[in-house]
Amino acid sequence: MRKKTLLLALVMIFTLALSSVAVAAEIMPLWDNASKCRPSLSISGSKAYCSLEVDAKNGSDTITATVTLQKLNANGKYGYVDSWSGLRGTGYLSFSGTGTASTSGSYRIKCDVNVGGESITVYAYATK
Numbered sequence: 001m002r003k004k005t006l007l008l009a010l011v012m013i014f015t016l017a018l019s020s021v022a023v024a025a026e027i028m029p030l031w032d033n034a035s036k037c038r039p040s041l042s043i044s045g046s047k048a049y050c051s052l053e054v055d056a057k058n059g060s061d062t063i064t065a066t067v068t069l070q071k072l073n074a075n076g077k078y079g080y081v082d083s084w085s086g087l088r089g090t091g092y093l094s095f096s097g098t099g100t101a102s103t104s105g106s107y108r109i110k111c112d113v114n115v116g117g118e119s120i121t122v123y124a125y126a127t128k
Contacts, residue, residue, distance in 0.1 A: 035056070054093040064086075066084065066085040
């Protein structure tokens with residue numbers, strides 16, 4: 001009886017482990033037209049270093065993007081600090097820009113990207 005209970009417990013553990021892997025795969029960002037959409041934000045001194053790298057699955061797809069640097073306000077909402085619009089590439093887009101992080105606090109970049117007609121929004125966060 002004890003062996004059956006142990007065997008049943010092991011089967012349940014393996015089942016739970018495999019099902020959690022399946023759930024994790026379902027929440028990963030998967031896009032139809034982009035294989036990579038990676039934002040990055042770092043802050044050093046009074047500078048906010050912003051970057052975005054996008055790869056289209058189809059090398060002939062047009063990529064457009066707007067990157068907006070934002071700061072978390074006292075009311076809990078992000079407000080505008082700086083932005084870069086009109087970013088464009090075909091098959092691949094790489095952007096880097098420097099904004100101002102004048103005061104301490106939480107910053108983010110919001111990247112609104114369009115890859116071959118598919119809209120994607122991604123964020124990166126940093127604290128000064």
